[in-house]
Amino acid sequence: MSKTTVNQSATVKENLADTEQHYFNSYDHYGIHEEMLQDTVRTLSYRNAIIQNKDFFKDKIVLDVGCGTGILSMFAAKHGAKHVIGVDMSSIIEMAGRLVEINGYSDKITLLRGKLEDIDLPFPKVDIIISEWMGYFLLYESMLDTVLYARDKYLVEGGLIFPDKCSIHVAGLEDSHYKTEKLDYWQDVYGFDYSPFIPLVMREPIVDTVDNAAVNTSKNKIIEFDLNTVTLDDLVFSVPFKIISKRHDYINGLITWFDIEFPAPKGKKAITFSTGAHAPYTHWKQTVFYLADDLECEVGDVLEGQITSIPNKRNNRDLDITIEYEFKAEGVEKEERSKKNKNTYIMH
Amino acid sequence: MSKTTVNQSATVKENLADTEQHYFNSYDHYGIHEEMLQDTVRTLSYRNAIIQNKDFFKDKIVLDVGCGTGILSMFAAKHGAKHVIGVDMSSIIEMAGRLVEINGYSDKITLLRGKLEDIDLPFPKVDIIISEWMGYFLLYESMLDTVLYARDKYLVEGGLIFPDKCSIHVAGLEDSHYKTEKLDYWQDVYGFDYSPFIPLVMREPIVDTVDNAAVNTSKNKIIEFDLNTVTLDDLVFSVPFKIISKRHDYINGLITWFDIEFPAPKGKKAITFSTGAHAPYTHWKQTVFYLADDLECEVGDVLEGQITSIPNKRNNRDLDITIEYEFKAEGVEKEERSKKNKNTYIMH
Numbered sequence: 001m002s003k004t005t006v007n008q009s010a011t012v013k014e015n016l017a018d019t020e021q022h023y024f025n026s027y028d029h030y031g032i033h034e035e036m037l038q039d040t041v042r043t044l045s046y047r048n049a050i051i052q053n054k055d056f057f058k059d060k061i062v063l064d065v066g067c068g069t070g071i072l073s074m075f076a077a078k079h080g081a082k083h084v085i086g087v088d089m090s091s092i093i094e095m096a097g098r099l100v101e102i103n104g105y106s107d108k109i110t111l112l113r114g115k116l117e118d119i120d121l122p123f124p125k126v127d128i129i130i131s132e133w134m135g136y137f138l139l140y141e142s143m144l145d146t147v148l149y150a151r152d153k154y155l156v157e158g159g160l161i162f163p164d165k166c167s168i169h170v171a172g173l174e175d176s177h178y179k180t181e182k183l184d185y186w187q188d189v190y191g192f193d194y195s196p197f198i199p200l201v202m203r204e205p206i207v208d209t210v211d212n213a214a215v216n217t218s219k220n221k222i223i224e225f226d227l228n229t230v231t232l233d234d235l236v237f238s239v240p241f242k243i244i245s246k247r248h249d250y251i252n253g254l255i256t257w258f259d260i261e262f263p264a265p266k267g268k269k270a271i272t273f274s275t276g277a278h279a280p281y282t283h284w285k286q287t288v289f290y291l292a293d294d295l296e297c298e299v300g301d302v303l304e305g306q307i308t309s310i311p312n313k314r315n316n317r318d319l320d321i322t323i324e325y326e327f328k329a330e331g332v333e334k335e336e337r338s339k340k341n342k343n344t345y346i347m348h
Numbered sequence: 349m350s351k352t353t354v355n356q357s358a359t360v361k362e363n364l365a366d367t368e369q370h371y372f373n374s375y376d377h378y379g380i381h382e383e384m385l386q387d388t389v390r391t392l393s394y395r396n397a398i399i400q401n402k403d404f405f406k407d408k409i410v411l412d413v414g415c416g417t418g419i420l421s422m423f424a425a426k427h428g429a430k431h432v433i434g435v436d437m438s439s440i441i442e443m444a445g446r447l448v449e450i451n452g453y454s455d456k457i458t459l460l461r462g463k464l465e466d467i468d469l470p471f472p473k474v475d476i477i478i479s480e481w482m483g484y485f486l487l488y489e490s491m492l493d494t495v496l497y498a499r500d501k502y503l504v505e506g507g508l509i510f511p512d513k514c515s516i517h518v519a520g521l522e523d524s525h526y527k528t529e530k531l532d533y534w535q536d537v538y539g540f541d542y543s544p545f546i547p548l549v550m551r552e553p554i555v556d557t558v559d560n561a562a563v564n565t566s567k568n569k570i571i572e573f574d575l576n577t578v579t580l581d582d583l584v585f586s587v588p589f590k591i592i593s594k595r596h597d598y599i600n601g602l603i604t605w606f607d608i609e610f611p612a613p614k615g616k617k618a619i620t621f622s623t624g625a626h627a628p629y630t631h632w633k634q635t636v637f638y639l640a641d642d643l644e645c646e647v648g649d650v651l652e653g654q655i656t657s658i659p660n661k662r663n664n665r666d667l668d669i670t671i672e673y674e675f676k677a678e679g680v681e682k683e684e685r686s687k688k689n690k691n692t693y694i695m696h
Contacts, residue, residue, distance in 0.1 A: 029696070030548045037537055047538060074540055098544045189385055190395060192422055196446045200378045348377070 033069050033092065036132070039283040041273050046132065047075050049162055049262035049271040054079045056160065056265065061123050063087070065116060065131035065150050066143045070096035070109065072130050077108040084109045085123065087116050116146050126154045130162040136207050137287045138168050138258040139235060139309065140319050140347045148232060165261035167224040169276060170241050172217030172251040172295075172303060173210065179252045179290055205321070205345050206288040210255050212277040216297070217243040217251065219276075222307055238308040245297035253290040254323065287347075293339045295327045301337075302328045318348040381417050381440065384480070387631040389621050394480065395423050397510055397610035397619040402427045404508065404613065409471050411435070413464060413479035413498050414491045418444035418457065420478050425456040432457045433471065435464050464494050474502045478510040484555050485635045486516050486606040487583060487657065488667050488695045496580060513609035515572040517624060518589050520565030520599040520643075520651060521558065527600045527638055553669070553693050554636040558603050560625040564645070565591040565599065567624075569607075570655055586656035586670075593645035601638040602671065635695075641687045643675045649685075650676045666696040 037043055050057060050072075058080040064073040067086030073096075076084045086096060086109060093113045100109045112119055129150055133143035151161060186197040222239045245251065257276040264270035275284040295303065305325030312318035322344050329337035385391055398405060398420075406428040412421040415434030421444075424432045434444060434457060441461045448457045460467055477498055481491035499509060534545040570587045593599065605624040612618035623632045643651065653673030660666035670692050677685035 030545060030552065033545075034533075037542075038533070043538060069542070071538065071540070075538075078539075095544060095548070099540065099542060102544070103540045185382075185386070190391060190419065190423075191426075192419070192447065192451050194385075194417070194447060196443060196450070197378060197381075200443075204378065 035283050036068065037071060041280050041282045042132065043071065045260065045262070045271055045273045046072050046130070046162065049264075050075045050079050050130070052268060052271055053160070053162075053263060053265060056263075057081050057128065060127035061085075061125070062128045062130060063121070063126040063150055063154060065129060065147050066133060067096060067111065068092055068132075070100050070111065072132065073109050073111075074100065074103060074105055076128070076130060077105045081108065081128070083123070085121055085126070086111045087119065087121075088113060089115055117149055121154060123154075125156045125159075126150075127156055127159050128162065129155055129159070134166070134258065134260070134284065136284060137205065137256060137309075137319065137321075137347060138166060141317055144227075144235065145232060147227065148230065151227070160263045161227045163260045163262045164227045165224065165270075166227070167221050167259050168256060169219055169221050169259065170243065170254050170256050170307065171215045171219045172243050172245065172297070173253045173255040173288060174214050174216050174249050175210075175252045175288070175290075176250050176294065179294075202290055202292065202343070203345050205347055206290075207285050208288065209281060210277040210286045210288065215255060215277055216247055216249045217245050217303065219243070236310050238306060240304065240306050242302065242304040245299060245301040245303070248298050251291070251295040251297050251303060251327075253288050256287045256289065258284070289321070289323055289343070289345055291323070291325065292341050292343050293327070295339060296329075296337050297327075298329065298331055301330060304328070312346065312348070315348070318346055321345040321347065383631050384416065385419060387629075389628050389630045390480065391419065393608065393610070393619055393621045394420050394478070394510065397612075398423045398427050398478070400616060400619055401508070401510075401611060401613060404611075405429050405476065408475035409433075409473070410476045410478060411469070411474040411498055411502060413477060413495050414481060415444060415459065416440055416480075418448050418459065420480065421457050421459075422448065422451060422453055424476070424478060425453045429456065429476070431471070433469055433474070434459045435467070435469075436461060437463055465497055469502060471502075473504045473507075474498075475504055475507050476510065477503055477507070482514070482606065482608070482632065484632060485553065485604060485657075485667065485669075485695060486514060489665055492575075492583065493580060495575065496578065499575070508611045509575045511608045511610045512575045513572065513618075514575070515569050515607050516604060517567055517569050517607065518591065518602050518604050518655065519563045519567045520591050520593065520645070521601045521603040521636060522562050522564050522597050523558075523600045523636070523638075524598050524642065527642075550638055550640065550691070551693050553695055554638075555633050556636065557629060558625040558634045558636065563603060563625055564595055564597045565593050565651065567591070584658050586654060588652065588654050590650065590652040593647060593649040593651070596646050599639070599643040599645050599651060599675075601636050604635045604637065606632070637669070637671055637691070637693055639671070639673065640689050640691050641675070643687060644677075644685050645675075646677065646679055649678060652676070660694065660696070663696070666694055669693040669695065 057076060059082040062076045062081045062084040064084055064086040067073050067088045070086050073084040073086040093111050097111050100106060110122055131147045133147050135142035183198050183201060186194040220241045220243050222241045223237055259274045262271045275282045277286055303325060308322040310320045312320050324342045327339045405424060407430040410424045410429045410432040412432060412434040415421050415436045418434050421432040421434040441459050445459050448454060458470055479495045481495050483490035531546050534542040568589045568591050570589045571585055607622045610619045623630045625634055651673060656670040658668045660668050672690045675687045
């Protein structure tokens with residue numbers, strides 16, 4: 001018998017709503033863990049942040065929210081933590097238990113299966129929360145709500161959250177060829193008119209890697225969250241954006257991405273990473289929103305508006321995103337080129 | 349008001365088990381329909397089979413099991429059917445209703461949302477069943493059970509099923525580099541021993557496109573189903589296979605695929621398609637099972653054994669697949685190269 005016990009509470013498990021059941025069972029496929037582990041930008045950023053802060057981790061109690069295979073828990077244990085509690089709802093935590101054991105961390109890491117909100121931790125307070133909770137567009141299917149619950153209930157005064165700062169960014173994108181192809185396809189499908197699909201295609205943001213050369217405007221940070229103070233209400237937002245065209249081109253859509261920052265010891269440069277098109281590949285890629293208009297732009301033309309993100313009422317894992325925009329062309333054919341519109345999207 | 353009414357029975361919908369709910373809701377993303385429609389091998393085979401049999405379709409009642417966007421229903425209506433009933437559990441059927449309407453088939457196509465087993469068709473019998481029910485490895489998450497239910501309850505004596513013949517095939521595969529890379533990764537993950545992942549990776553068949561040049565044995569049809577006579581029991585099978593090495597190489601796994609055949613008018617060559625590595629791309633790709641051994645083979649060496657496929661007891665959408673094999677090397681180092689083993693897999 002191993003000392004590492006995965007305290008799998010049948011009650012907790014049975015309490016899961018069925019949609020949650022499915023969500024967590026999808027982690028039973030090893031592929032998602034393979035993809036996340038092999039995302040070296042992601043995983044090494046966490047490791048490097050823990051190593052940079054190893055003086056702070058020394059002899060601390062750490063909570064790993066959504067621990068998965070336990071990689072972050074083992075980083076923390078390896079680099080000085082007194083004890084780490086890893087919590088996850090998925091059966092992958094049984095695998096985490098075996099990994100913790102064969103890697104010799106059974107006495108330093110406790111794994112608990114269940115919904116953090118429903119279980120009792122073996123410590124009343126923790127000094128550090130680590131979590132890789134981010135989803136596409138930062139917030140889609142993210143575990144941030146659970147991280148904030150953990151912060152409010154368990155984090156000691158002066159405790160740290162890894163990472164603790166994140167921001168969402170937007171820019172303009174030229175994507176004429178692919179957009180046209182993707183939309184025009186539905187005009188004639190084996191001789192039938194499938195055009196009612198077009199609004200469906202427009203409504204669904206595209207998660208894909210974007211060539212940075214296609215980004216043709218300035219970048220705009222539209223929102224920033226400090227995990228030490230952010231509240232659930234802050235995650236429902238409506239914020240302005242303003243970007244400026246860098247060349248004579250078309251703006252066919254908006255590209256969005258997020259940046260992440262970890263706490264740093266005093267005087268040290270914080271570990272950060274970006275999921276933007278200008279940065280190395282991550283499994284989050286970028287999220288593209290096609291605009292109803294293809295905006296013909298000249299250098300200096302301004303595209304501004306408002307981006308709103310609200311959980312879907314029917315399924316609060318889904319995000320309803322609205323982009324209102326006004327494109328203010330200057331110079332040649334300024335009136336014909338200027339556009340004003342409002343597009344709605346659903347991430348689901 | 350359109351004449352095309354999607355008879356969406358709230359009762360039927362509410363009767364769905366939650367796992368089924370999710371399965372069908374996943375079709376709400378347009379991407380899966382885009383992928384299926386743009387699989388021209390798939391879609392054009394159905395269209396060509398209907399056109400080849402248009403004399404038979406003339407004035408017939410057709411049932412389309414799992415109609416999706418209604419493409420097959422519209423093919424049937426366009427090429428002579430008297431009336432088509434399309435049944436699907438997914439909300440995509442609402443889109444199908446709009447497509448049927450704008451393409452002018454409202455009086456020829458009736459769409460019903462629900463589980464075929466639970467709803468009443470407007471006709472006591474149908475002359476033809478069309479269905480694109482096939483899954484990966486032919487049977488994974490397939491709708492064949494519903495097609496057989498429809499056949500037994502609704503198909504007239506002498507009626508036809510499109511397609512009506514399908515078969516599963518197997519061959520040997522050289523994939524040393526990728527297999528080694530995929531398995532060795534887990535030996536050292538950021539300094540930790542993740543080797544307990546290796547059996548998990550081995551257990552999960554890989555759905556991917558395989559370069560036909562990597563297929564290095566003869567091919568073997570392991571099973572064939574005639575949809576006119578097959579029963580649910582026949583879909584649980586344990587069958588022998590025997591393949592012969594074509595070159596000095598390694599056999600690292602087995603590649604499997606399926607072939608499909610439609611009914612043909614007397615004297616005509618049937619429309620068929622294959623999802624094998626030797627055939628043009630389809631969205632089903634191929635399914636690869638890594639063997640525990642890397643078999644060093646010479647021309648003429650025989651690999652034989654037994655392939656068993658059984659629905660998983662806990663989740664009957666999953667398939668438990670077992671491959672028992674005996675590799676009989678001849679000539680140089682025949683004893684060292686000969687192997688006997690039994691591997692189990694789960695498609696989930």
